Amino acid sequence: MAASLSQLSVLSQISEEFLLCQVCFERFSKPKVLPCLHSFCEACLLRYAPDGSHTIRCPLCRQESELPENGVSGLADNFFILNLSDVFTPRKDEGPRRKAVCTICVGQQPAEAHYRCLECVDFLCDECAPSHDHRIARFTRKHHIISVPASENKKLLKREIVCSKHQSEAVRFYCESCTVPICRECILIEHKDHSHTFLQDEVTRHKNTIDGLMKNVRDRIATFEEALRGVDEVEAQLEANRGQAEYVIERTLQDVMSLLRKQQQELGHRLARICQGSKQQLTAHRRSLQSGLDNLLSGFDFTEKALGHGSELDILSIKDQVIERLQGLAVVSPQQDFTMEQLSNLYFEAKESAVDHSLPQLGEIKCGDKTFSELSQATDTRSICSIDSNELDDSSLSECAPKSPKRTAKESVLKKPQILFHLKDETDEAGEFDWPSGVASTADGEYTAIVDRDNDRIQVYNRKGRFECKFGSRGRQPCQFELPLDVAITGGDDPCVYVTDEYNHRVQKLTLYGQYILHFGDNGLFKQPYGIALAKDGRVVVTDIGKHRITIHDPDGNLISSFGSRGDADNQFNEPRYVTISNNRIIVSDHCNHCIKIFDFKGTHLHTFGSCGSGNGQFIGPTGVCTDQEGNILVADCADRLQLFSPEGMFIRHLLNESDGLSGPLGMAMSSSGELVITNLGTHCVNMFRYSSWV
Structure with a gap:
């Protein structure tokens, strides 16, 4: 009844869309709230997480979260949305709303209520209100009586929740021992020896924490909005x-x-291509900023509505999710693009002596402080300026490519790569993998193991590109995976594989044909194990993007040492992805710091090379890394390119780009016989090249 008096004022603040499930677009039925604070019907979530699933991906923001032991039904109920839906959306069988009547009067025709007690939540008529006044009744001396029109105060929008065990009693207390809301009867019976407090006091304590977090998120929203305005200004x-x-x-x-x-036509064409490349980078940056802003607004919006219009029980039921979500949002900052300031610095520089030649050059298109020719050497199809690889012949490549210190004069002519196979998933009708990630080859190159991530399995192919076997499925049992990411293969006549199992927080060791041997790390050692590599003496090196560190183990998984933490210093990481070992050195792709870092097995930093950008020796999110027989380092990145560096990290040349079949390259492996294997996220296929014939 209380809600009916204030229905119009509340509905003016809450949109109809807020009360609808964004999957079925119907009124919520048993709404469940995810850790990202998005709510959906329980039945709708079951379609996204079938029986046996241990994770669920939000249909709106795509954040992946772990499910409770009892699955979707174990997620927190969103009492706030459920109450709003029940109270403020009239049902077909309810008919017109009734007026508030006195809850104290006894009889078939109680009088219309003109007052209400804030403590008892009782409606009072003109006769009952005086007897309830704190100056007359001893038991209600601290109560406050207000008129019904004043109940527009949002405090009165909260519906009274009755105790599930004592239906006649309202829930007004909180058991600190059991951490559950209780009524007066519960205090006297089930919780008589427990420590308890008023429900309102407990809610106030959590509200203070949430209010502080909301202030931080509000500041982050302003930061993202400012960053978006900056992108618009640069584009203009x-x-x-x-x-x-x-x-x-x-x-x-x-x-x-x-x-x-x-x-003239050529210059116009170059200008358009530079501008298009710049716009693509601006669009990608805007999309990233907008996604971050949407997440901030979504979490802030939900929390603001819950605090403003939810009951104490509503807030307590979702307080853990709200606090965890706001703590995560409060530290989010707009991703910096260090090349963005150069994008709008576009102009034409004419040559003064253009008319003095029979075939003069009019000038050169520049972006920032670089010319079109300098930028095009990167052959990066996602950089601010690029050209197709077939526009440069072999001679031009050989002239612009620095020579490795180990190269001879005969190697000065660089050849294009020789593609051997496009490996397809022969076990699937579509002939494709589903997010191939890590890859490893046996020492003789006879077998190649490929991580088929979203199919939760490993596939093995031979040197001729023919399918040999597969093993693995989704789950937590031995030889089951929850998003495997990388693989490493031991040497010897009977090779074994080590697989990083991200959401099972472990590494599994199996035979090359999938027989389980052991696993380690699920005791809290790993949070999100990602890359893996093996030393010649059998030591296992694992990257952990959740804890931003490197761990070193013996062949049985026992921890030997670890190093690293989150940051951008020499001995810190920001999502270390793939790792390889060469000459007793650990080489790591530091993805979000856009560089490669090299350490010894004591964890001592040796040197770092690379920075954020699209030029020679720069990276945009480096991914796969491996070395050749000479110790040269091959690095792939998110700009669809593969670069070659000396063992000391000096840039040598570009090896491959999108025109050679790269599309979202992830893992790489190099066999001793010279086969280079690269997995591609964009095309869901795996390419095998003959490396020794062109480097």
Whole structure:
């Protein structure tokens, strides 16, 4: 009844969409709240997490979370949304809303209520209100009586929740020993020896923590909005400078129009391609910022509505999820793109002596402080400026590529790669893997093991690219996985494989044909194990992107040492992904720090190379890493390219790009016989190259 008096004012603040499940777009039925604070019907979530699943991905923000032991039904009930749906959405069989009547009067026709007690939550008529007044009744001396129109106060929107054990009693207390809301009868019977307090006091204590977190999230929202405005300003300046550059190009061209028509078209084409590349980077950055802002707004919006309109029980039922979510959101910052400031710095630089030559060059397109020719050497299809690999012949490549210290004069002519196989998933009708990630080859190159991540299995192929076997399924038992990520293979006549099992928080050791041997790390050692590599003496090196560190183990999984923490210092990481071992050195791709770091087995930092960018020797999120027989380091990154470095980290040349079949390269492996295997997320296939014939 209380809610009916304030229905219009509440509905004016809460949209109809807030009361609908965003999967079925129907009124909520048994709403469940995920750790990301998005709520859905229990039946809808069951379609996203079938029986036996241990994780669930939010249909809206795609955040993956672990499920309780009893699955979707074990998720927290969203009493706040359920109460709003029941109280403020009239049901078909309810008919018109009734007026509030006195809850004290006895009889078939109770009087209409004009007052209400804030403590008892009772509606009172004109006759009962005086007797309830604190100046007359001894038991209600501290109660406060207000008129019904004043109940527009949002405190009165909260529905009274009755005790599940004592239906006549309201839940007004909180048992600190059992951490559950209770009524007066519960205090006298089930919880008589326990420590308890008022429900309102307990809620107030948690509200203070949540209010502090909401302030931090509010500051982050402002930061993201400012970053988005910065992107818009850069794009506007980019368009303005593009127009200015076109004007200068046209004006310069008029002096030599008859001879330079072809060059005019080429310059316009280059300008468009540079601008398009810049816009693609701006669009990607805007999308990343918008996604972060949406997550911040979503969590903040939900918490604000819950605190403003939810009952004490509503807030307590979701307090853990709210606090955990807000703590995560409160430390989120806009991802910095160190190349963005260069994107709008676009102009045309004309040559003053253009008219003095029979076939003069009008000028050069520049972006930042680099010319089109300098930028195009990167052959990066996702950089701010790029050209197709077939535009450069072998001679031009050999002229611009630095020579490795170990190269001879005969190796100065660089050849294009020789593709051997496009490995397909022969066990699937579509002929594709589902997110192939890690890959490893036996020492002789006879067998290659590929992690088929989203199918939760390992597939083995031979040197000729023919399918040999597969093993693994989704689960937590031996030889089962929850998103495997990387694989390493031991040497010898009877090779075994080590597999990082991300969401089971462990590493499994199995035979090459899938027979379980042992596992380690699920005792809290790992949070999200990712990359793995083996030393010649059998030691196992594992990267952990959850704890941002490296761990070293003996062949049986016993921990020997660990090093690293979150940060950007020499001995810190920000999501260390893949790892390889060469000459007793540990080489790690530090993904979010956009660099490669090298350590010895004592954890001592040796050196770092690379930075964020699309130029030679720079990376945009480095992924797979491996070495060749000479110790040179091969690094793939999210810009669909593969670069070659000396053992000391000096840039040598670009090896592959998108035109060679790379699309989201992840894992890499190099056999002793010279086969280079690369997994591709974008095409869900695996490429095998003959490395020794072209380096």
